[in-house]
Amino acid sequence: MVTTTTIPHPQNTPIQSVLIVGNYCHDVLLQGGAVFAETLGGAASFISNVFTALSVSFHLTSKVGFDFKYPVNHEPILIPTSKTAVFHAYFDQGHTENAHQDRVLKRVEACDPINQSDLPDRRFGFGMAVGVGGEILPETLEKMVEICDAVFVDIQALIRAFDKNDGTVKLVGLKESGFYHLLPRVKFLKASSEEALFMDVEEVRQWCCVVVTHGKDGCEVYWKDGEMKIEPFGANQVDPTGAGDSFLGGFVGGLVHGLAVPDAALVGNLFGSLTVGQVGLPKFDLRLLQIIKDEVRRRKLHSTCWFESGDDSMSFTKPGGHEEFRASLALSKLVSTCSVQECVRDVPRSAGSVEQVIGPPCNGQQKLLVGSVYDEPIKQ
Ligand SMILES: Nc1ncnc2c1ncn2[C@@H]1O[C@H](COP(=O)(O)OP(=O)(O)OP(=O)(O)O)[C@@H](O)[C@H]1O
Numbered sequence: 157m158v159t160t161t162t163i164p165h166p167q168n169t170p171i172q173s174v175l176i177v178g179n180y181c182h183d184v185l186l187q188g189g190a191v192f193a194e195t196l197g198g199a200a201s202f203i204s205n206v207f208t209a210l211s212v213s214f215h216l217t218s219k220v221g222f223d224f225k226y227p228v229n230h231e232p233i234l235i236p237t238s239k240t241a242v243f244h245a246y247f248d249q250g251h252t253e254n255a256h257q258d259r260v261l262k263r264v265e266a267c268d269p270i271n272q273s274d275l276p277d278r279r280f281g282f283g284m285a286v287g288v289g290g291e292i293l294p295e296t297l298e299k300m301v302e303i304c305d306a307v308f309v310d311i312q313a314l315i316r317a318f319d320k321n322d323g324t325v326k327l328v329g330l331k332e333s334g335f336y337h338l339l340p341r342v343k344f345l346k347a348s349s350e351e352a353l354f355m356d357v358e359e360v361r362q363w364c365c366v367v368v369t370h371g372k373d374g375c376e377v378y379w380k381d382g383e384m385k386i387e388p389f390g391a392n393q394v395d396p397t398g399a400g401d402s403f404l405g406g407f408v409g410g411l412v413h414g415l416a417v418p419d420a421a422l423v424g425n426l427f428g429s430l431t432v433g434q435v436g437l438p439k440f441d442l443r444l445l446q447i448i449k450d451e452v453r454r455r456k457l458h459s460t461c462w463f464e465s466g467d468d469s470m471s472f473t474k475p476g477g478h479e480e481f482r483a484s485l486a487l488s489k490l491v492s493t494c495s496v497q498e499c500v501r502d503v504p505r506s507a508g509s510v511e512q513v514i515g516p517p518c519n520g521q522q523k524l525l526v527g528s529v530y531d532e533p534i535k536q
Pocket residue numbers: 347348349368369370371372373374375388389390391392393396397398399400401403424425426427428429432
């Protein structure tokens with residue numbers, strides 16, 4: 157039987173507002189010529205899922221078309237004359253041309269771009285430019301750097317080009333992307349190891365911090381005067397989709413909570429590893445999240461984020477206890493195997509309250525859920 161209660165959420169008081177800009181999309185995953193999953197996609201959906209889990213408040217600017225088929229907490233802008241962006245991901249074609257590629261992506265439908273006028277008319281501490289289908293324009297990013305104190309950019313929003321005939325995603329050099337001149341006004345640029353080949357890391361790190369993710373090997377952070385590797389967490393990968401997005405959600409979420417860069421990157425690695433263990437948008441174990449949030453609270457170094465004060469001298473140094481923090485996050489993963497009789501869905505309904513929905517056991521297949529209502533398409 158399913159029971160529903162509304163409970164106050166004192167620990168989940170929103171702590172700082174982030175602007176997320178990027179379209180939701182429909183993802184179709186294919187292998188061996190057959191569809192094996194259809195899910196909600198788009199970096200914006202993976203990041204907002206992680207933010208909800210970490211109790212980070214955010215504003216989302218995202219566009220979808222009339223055919224958008226997933227229920228979401230943060231309503232996108234509906235464009236009645238457009239279709240929702242759709243990506244087909246072919247998992248058995250990935251290694252042929254490029255050893256760094258784990259799949260071939262095709263954008264088979266595009267949605268409208270996000271214009272300056274679609275962005276809210278107020279300031280934010282953090283902005284995230286996280287497009288997937290070319291929807292972020294140079295002028296959009298320009299307005300973001302004007303209204304946000306610190307802008308984080310996923311390079312995939314800048315360097316993707318789409319084959320005219322079948323929509324195959326190709327990457328262009330960052331210099332040729334039309335966004336290069338804005339980099340000195342960006343705080344962090346995140347790229348996967350495949351995407352990093354399309355930029356000159358040595359040049360870009362002079363202007364903004366660069367984070368390169370390396371799949372199961374964790375990530376590397378480059379800034380003007382140094383670089384460091386951040387250790388990964390183990391995972392049984394079943395679907396890599398969204399790992400980079402969840403990484404960015406965990407990373408920025410950690411920074412919003414006042415962590416130094418190396419600790420925040422660990423939180424990013426943790427959410428990346430949790431994402432590859434599930435197909436599509438991940439569901440997080442309630443107890444796991446509680447442990448993560450407790451550990452993050454204990455690690456918080458600053459009462460406000462470090463770059464709000466303009467002092468980043470300490471922020472790139474691994475703070476004392478970094479290894480212990482990593483060990484406690486790694487331990488927290490042990491609780492995520494579902495062995496209880498009932499599964500709890502923790503669904504945010506309005507600011508300051510969540511609705512907990514207790515349902516039948518998930519037999520270890522489905523992780524205990526927090527903060528995601530994205531997993532079931534609306535029945536037509
Ligand atoms: N197999 C794995 N095991 C453990 N952690 C992983 C694994 N794959 C990814 N991660 C974590 O997720 C982060 C991002 O992964 P990755 O580098 O594959 O990003 P990506 O290629 O942008 O992903 P995607 O495009 O699928 O969203 C990594 O830095 C790592 O922390």
